[in-house]
Amino acid sequence: MLNYSTSEENYIKAIYHLQQQDGNVTTNELAAELKAKPASITDMMKKLKAKKLLHYEPYQGFSLSNEGKKVALGIIRRHRLWEFFLAEKLKFTWDEVHEVAEHLEHVSSKKLIDKLDEFLGFPRVDPHGDPIPDQDGKIETSRQVCLLDLPFNKSAVVSHVSDQSTEILELLKHKNIVIGTKLEVKKKFSFDNSMEVKAGRQPVFTISEQLAKNIFVKYGA
Amino acid sequence: MLNYSTSEENYIKAIYHLQQQDGNVTTNELAAELKAKPASITDMMKKLKAKKLLHYEPYQGFSLSNEGKKVALGIIRRHRLWEFFLAEKLKFTWDEVHEVAEHLEHVSSKKLIDKLDEFLGFPRVDPHGDPIPDQDGKIETSRQVCLLDLPFNKSAVVSHVSDQSTEILELLKHKNIVIGTKLEVKKKFSFDNSMEVKAGRQPVFTISEQLAKNIFVKYGA
DNA sequence: ATAATAATTTAGATTTGTCTAAAAATATTT
C-alpha cells in the first residue's frame, strides 16, 4: 500500500462517506463536504484517477475504485481506533474525539495502528457506534435502521448517532442514552412525530422527531 | 501559542538540538542535520526570523529566540511523550519509537498532549533517558556526564544513550544496561580506553571506549 | 427545441517548501 498525502487522504475519505449513500459522487457535493471550491475538486479528481484510486469521466461524477476503497478503509480504521483511544484511555468526551482524530489518522504506520488495535483490545466500534475495519479492511456491515423506522416493541440497541454536536450529547446524557442502550418504541404521535420509548427498566420517556432522526439502532434478524 | 507547519517545526527542533552544543548554528550544519540544501535553510531562516522565532543576520548563523525555544520545547514534549507511550503501552522497542514519534509530534492539540501526559502518569524521561518538558516548557537540566568522564567508585545512574541504533540496543541488552541502571567505574585502561564497570551485584564487566562514549550518567551532588 | 440556469472544467495565479546554479561574502593559506 502506497502512501498518500494528507490532502489526498481527506478527499478519499470524503468520497467514501458520500458514496455510501449516493453511489456516485458529484463535484459540488464533494466541494460542499470538504469546504473547497469545485475547481479544486476537479484538480484532485484528475490526480486520484491517474493513481487509479477512482473512476472518473469529466462531467460524469466519480466513485472509488476497489483500490480506492481499500485506502479509504485504512484511513477510517486509523480514525476510529484513535477515537476509541481518546475516549477510552484519555477520557475525551464524545464530541471532542473527532477533531483530534482527524489529525492522528494521517500518521500511517501500519505497525503503530496494529499495535494500538491490540492495546485497545480489538474494539469493534468507535465511540459513535461506527464499526472499525480490521487489518484487512473488513468492516461489519450492520443492519442499522433509523430509530424513526424501528417497529413497535422490537428491542434494539443504539448503535450510532449521526450528529456529533455538544448539544445532542447533552440531550442524550440527560436521557441516559449511550451507544449500546437497549430501546423499544412504545408509541408514535403523528402530530409531531415524537415517540415514547422504553429503555431497560426505566420509565417510558419521550424522544422528539429531531432526536430520533439522529439515532440509529441495530436489531436482531 | 500559534501553530506552525510540520516543516517549520522540524527546522525549529533541529536548531534547538544543534544549539545545545554550539550555541550558534550555521547554515551548513543545519543543512546536514536536516538533509536539505543550504539554500533551503536560508529560505526558512528568513521566514522564521520574520515570525520572531530566531535571531539571524545574513552570514552570521542563527539561534532560537526565547519564543523559538518555547516552541521547540513544546515539540520536544510531544515527541518524548509519544515515545514513552509507544514503548510503555504499545511495546515498541527502543529503536522503533523515534521514527513514529517524528510524525505524531506534529499533532499539536494541547489538550491531547496534556491528557496523554496524565494517562502516562507524568513520566519524567523518555525511553532514551531524555527529560520530558512539562506543560510550561520547563525541562530538567540534568548534571549529566559521559561515562568516560565518570570518576572511579562514584555510583551513578545511566540517564541517556546518545546513539539510537539497533546495534547499540543489542549490545546494551546483552550487558543488561538500561536507563536507570546503577554503575560504578572500577578500572580504566589507557591502552584502548576500555573500562571495567560494576552494576549492582553483578560481576564486574568491560565496556569499550566506543560504547562508553555513548552512555551518559547522572550522579549525586 | 431552444433559451436560461446550473454544474463542471480549464486557464492562469498564489503560497509553501524545495531545488540548482550563479553570485557574493567570509575564511584560509601561502
Added chain:
DNA sequence: AAATATTTTTAGACAAATCTAAATTATTAT
C-alpha cells in the same frame, strides 16, 4: 595581503494544493 577555497545567499524554477474568473457542458423550464 592576495589568492584560493569555503560558506552562504540570491535568483529563478518546480511541484503540490489551492483559489478566481472565464469557458464549456449538462440540465431544466418555457
